[in-house]
Amino acid sequence: MMFSPAKAATKAGVSRKTVMNSIKSLELPAHRNNQNHWVIRPTDLANWIRERDKRSPKVLRENARGIPPLAPTPQHELDALxxxxxxSFVKQRLEASEQDNEKLKQEVVELKAELKESRDQMNQVWREVTDKLVSLARPHKRRGPFVLTEDMRADGGKDNITNLFID
Incomplete structure (x- = not known):
């Protein structure tokens, strides 16, 4: 698409007279078409705007839609591509990361379930051990008086009494 001097002026944010003066001074490349009208290539216009801004930096004006008045150059198009x-690559990596994240979340849920089951099993074992220890610590009921038999005596069944507290 080629620009007329009026459209080029609108894109550049300058007057048509400024564009025409630049064409006449050969700063802005342009040529006449079959209808003898001036036409300007978008890349030439973009280069002219860039050179003009280097010489006298001004804030670029935006058109009514908020689009800067620069025409895309081949380099800009290449950069955009x-x-x-x-x-696109970042989106693909993000999607892959999100899938991995979902897998990891599922693994965490499974591990938490396994941990809960293991804790419940350990608690059951501890309950059983505690119950056994409590039952062993309870005094047993004896049916009669405790009688020390001959084979249980410390002096081997002899009648001599020994004092255990005297050296």
Whole structure:
């Protein structure tokens, strides 16, 4: 698509007279079409705007839709394609990461269930051990008086009494 001097002026945010003066001074490349009207290539216009901004930096004006008045150059288009390609790769990596994240979340849920089951089993074992220890610590009821038999005596069944507290 080629620009007329009026459209080029709108894109550049300058007057038509400024564009025409630049064409006449050969700063802005342009040629006449079959209808003898001036036409300007978008890349030439973008280069002219860039050079003009280098010489006298001004804030670029935006048009009514908020779009800056620069026409895309082949380099800009290449940069945009590279950015789109990088964005595509990043989106793919993000999707893969989200899938991995979901798998990891599922593994965590499974591990928590296994841990709960293991805790319940350990608690049951501890209850059983505690019950056994409590039952062993209870005094047993004896049916009669405790009688020390001859084979239980410390002196081997002899009648001599020994005092255990005297050396």
């Amino acid at each position: 590279k950015a789109q390609l990088q964005l």
